[in-house]
Amino acid sequence: MxxxxxxxxxxxxxxxxxxxxxxxxxxSQHLLAGCSECRQVxxxxxxxxxxLAARVPSAEGIVDxxxxxxxxxxIFHIILTRESEVARERAQGRELFEExxxxxxxxxxxxxxxxARFLSRMLCEILLEQAHEAGxxxxxxxxxLARLGVAIADRLAERSxxxxxxGLKGLRARAWAQLGNALRISSDHAGADQAFETATELLDxxxxxxxxxxxxxxxxxxxxxxxRRFVEATRLMDQVIAIYRKLGQxxxxxxxxxxxxxICGESGDSDGEIALLRRAxxxxxxxxxxxxxxxxxxxxxxxxxxxxxxxxxFALLFHTRPLxxxxxxxxxxxxxxxxxxxxxxxxxxxxxxxxxxxxxxxxFLELGLDYDAALAxxxxxxxxxxxxxxxxxxxxxxxxxxxxxxxxxxxxxxGALSVLQxxxxxxxxxxVLVREVGSFLRKARNQPDLQFTPIS
Amino acid sequence: xxxxxxxxxxDTLEEFLDRVRPRIRGLFxxxxxxxxxxxxxxxxxxxxxxYHRDSIxxxxxxxxxxxRNKCLLYWRDHxxxxxxxxxxxxxxxxxxxxxxxxxxxxxxxxxxxxIDQLPERCRSILSLRYRHGYSPSEMAVFLGYSQGSIxxxxxxxxAALTRRLVASGILRGQE
Numbered sequence: 001m002x003x004x005x006x007x008x009x010x011x012x013x014x015x016x017x018x019x020x021x022x023x024x025x026x027x028s029q030h031l032l033a034g035c036s037e038c039r040q041v042x043x044x045x046x047x048x049x050x051x052l053a054a055r056v057p058s059a060e061g062i063v064d065x066x067x068x069x070x071x072x073x074x075i076f077h078i079i080l081t082r083e084s085e086v087a088r089e090r091a092q093g094r095e096l097f098e099e100x101x102x103x104x105x106x107x108x109x110x111x112x113x114x115x116a117r118f119l120s121r122m123l124c125e126i127l128l129e130q131a132h133e134a135g136x137x138x139x140x141x142x143x144x145l146a147r148l149g150v151a152i153a154d155r156l157a158e159r160s161x162x163x164x165x166x167g168l169k170g171l172r173a174r175a176w177a178q179l180g181n182a183l184r185i186s187s188d189h190a191g192a193d194q195a196f197e198t199a200t201e202l203l204d205x206x207x208x209x210x211x212x213x214x215x216x217x218x219x220x221x222x223x224x225x226x227x228r229r230f231v232e233a234t235r236l237m238d239q240v241i242a243i244y245r246k247l248g249q250x251x252x253x254x255x256x257x258x259x260x261x262x263i264c265g266e267s268g269d270s271d272g273e274i275a276l277l278r279r280a281x282x283x284x285x286x287x288x289x290x291x292x293x294x295x296x297x298x299x300x301x302x303x304x305x306x307x308x309x310x311x312x313x314f315a316l317l318f319h320t321r322p323l324x325x326x327x328x329x330x331x332x333x334x335x336x337x338x339x340x341x342x343x344x345x346x347x348x349x350x351x352x353x354x355x356x357x358x359x360x361x362x363x364f365l366e367l368g369l370d371y372d373a374a375l376a377x378x379x380x381x382x383x384x385x386x387x388x389x390x391x392x393x394x395x396x397x398x399x400x401x402x403x404x405x406x407x408x409x410x411x412x413x414x415g416a417l418s419v420l421q422x423x424x425x426x427x428x429x430x431x432v433l434v435r436e437v438g439s440f441l442r443k444a445r446n447q448p449d450l451q452f453t454p455i456s
Numbered sequence: 457x458x459x460x461x462x463x464x465x466x467d468t469l470e471e472f473l474d475r476v477r478p479r480i481r482g483l484f485x486x487x488x489x490x491x492x493x494x495x496x497x498x499x500x501x502x503x504x505x506x507y508h509r510d511s512i513x514x515x516x517x518x519x520x521x522x523x524r525n526k527c528l529l530y531w532r533d534h535x536x537x538x539x540x541x542x543x544x545x546x547x548x549x550x551x552x553x554x555x556x557x558x559x560x561x562x563x564x565x566x567x568x569x570x571i572d573q574l575p576e577r578c579r580s581i582l583s584l585r586y587r588h589g590y591s592p593s594e595m596a597v598f599l600g601y602s603q604g605s606i607x608x609x610x611x612x613x614x615a616a617l618t619r620r621l622v623a624s625g626i627l628r629g630q631e
Contacts (some may be wrong), residue, residue, distance in 0.1 A: 015622065017535055017537035021541065025548075028544070031621055043622070064491070067491040068484050068485055072477065075494075076502075078499060079506065083506060170504070205529055206529055246525065247522065249512070
């Protein structure tokens with residue numbers, strides 16, 4: 001064993017992992033050779049390092065306080081200077097976005113790929129925001145916007161070189177995840193899988209903020225939910241929830257609990273769904289986020305109905321009605337009417353329910369929302385089947401099939417409606433089958449490849 | 457009451473920084489982050505805040521949570537350097553030619569004894585690595601784990617071995 005012992009400060013830096021790699025190895029070799037004297041020193045230092053690594057910081061005072069203050073001052077100064085630059089970049093980003101928006105999509109890609117002017121981080125951020133918004137209304141547009149965002153983020157990283165590119169990993173990961181989400185909404189699950197593969201590779205916790213990681217995992221959880229990979233979806237949402245809790249983001253935590261409740265609902269855990277929605281509603285602020293709060297209330301009423309608690313649903317609907325009216329847009333009012341039908345059905349007020357479902361169905365057809373119209377039709381068919389009105393069930397199935405055929409949409413959904421139509425034509429359209437077709441259509445909406453196999 | 461219960465009113469960036477300064481300072485001192493690294497961590501977090509300020513509801517809680525996470529990752533990263541150094545040193549010892557001198561033989565015996573005192577799963581992993589020269593991907597195939605899992609487990613086992621080497625002294629010096 002060598003007699004050249006490392007000095008105490010060297011041992012301290014060794015335990016903290018602060019020495020250059022070659023020196024780290026030299027000290028390791030020295031300790032490995034069995035130097036009891038040095039091990040005595042490192043044993044004392046180990047505990048402190050272990051506390052730091054195990055999230056129990058305790059010791060203070062070893063770092064120079066004034067040096068720490070100076071470091072904070074320097075960064076605050078840099079950030080305050082950067083503030084106006086970021087505001088300027090944001091304004092420029094908006095202008096560039098407006099300029100892009102004036103051109104057709106193919107031209108937009110050319111502009112982004114060929115012109116250095118469009119290599120703007122803020123433009124990329126705006127494109128990702130817009131892609132997110134478009135996902136609710138125009139899935140195809142959401143994909144185009146996200147692709148533009150990805151192109152800019154990747155080019156920015158490429159231009160910044162290896163070191164600068166590291167700093168853009170968060171932006172790139174979010175861009176790829178946004179693309180994955182847009183592809184998911186457009187029912188391109190294979191494309192979404194590929195996009196998330198790239199996004200996940202970029203998730204370097206040292207370089208990316210936990211908030212950015214949570215955004216990516218949240219989107220991926222939605223894909224896994226649509227793919228009915230519920231265990232993975234739940235695991236991802238648990239990670240997201242843990243991150244937002246640590247970051248003290250009350251509203252985002254509420255949204256994540258709401259997202260997780262969807263997984264519970266779709267996997268058949270209605271108690272879990274209801275419990276999560278109640279927790280989410282405690283965290284969401286109806287003044288600041290009325291739409292999200294309303295969506296959570298809507299889901300809770302719906303879950304209560306489906307789990308055989310129509311009286312609770314009825315009471316909550318009574319208190320929630322003003323929120324729908326406050327939103328005032330037609331789609332929200334239709335959702336309210338649909339829910340009123342479901343609650344009435346739960347309370348066995350079949351005539352009231354049928355009137356509501358009929359109104360909703362007609363309105364959806366008028367708006368061209370055929371899939372929603374089919375779902376409302378099946379709710380209506382369920383009432384008819386309960387009342388033994390098989391001919392009316394068949395009439396509804398005929399109409400919906402006609403709509404689906406004429407618009408050439410959703411082959412598997414058409415197949416399921418065909419089964420119902422045939423059963424109804426031979427007077428065998430029982431309530432169970434109507435429910436099976438309805439449940440299938442709900443699941444198949446995000447999973448066009450899902451096959452319908454009637455159990456009844 | 458948690459930070460979740462205290463949404464902050466909106467203020468200018470300068471006011472915000474003044475308000476959070478004591479918490480940030482306390483955090484960096486508590487985690488003993490050297491000033492140079494303090495600058496890197498703080499700048500990275502504040503820039504992210506600047507870019508996403510509109511979408512962050514409670515910036516103080518966000519910033520403190522982000523910085524705490526970065527400080528922990530900082531230490532985990534440094535601990536990993538320590539494990540890597542021990543790993544490299546052990547690999548060097550076991551890679552020496554056969555028929556070593558007395559000191560080398562003692563060293564190998566001690567290393568075997570250190571590994572033997574670890575839990576069963578670590579014994580298997582470290583034996584495959586040091587006695588049989590398996591690479592991580594070969595270990596994953598042999599033990600039936602995914603690449604990601606084997607790397608996490610190897611890291612944990614290296615941590616246990618390092619603890620014995622650095623912190624508890626089971627090797628020759630204490631015999």
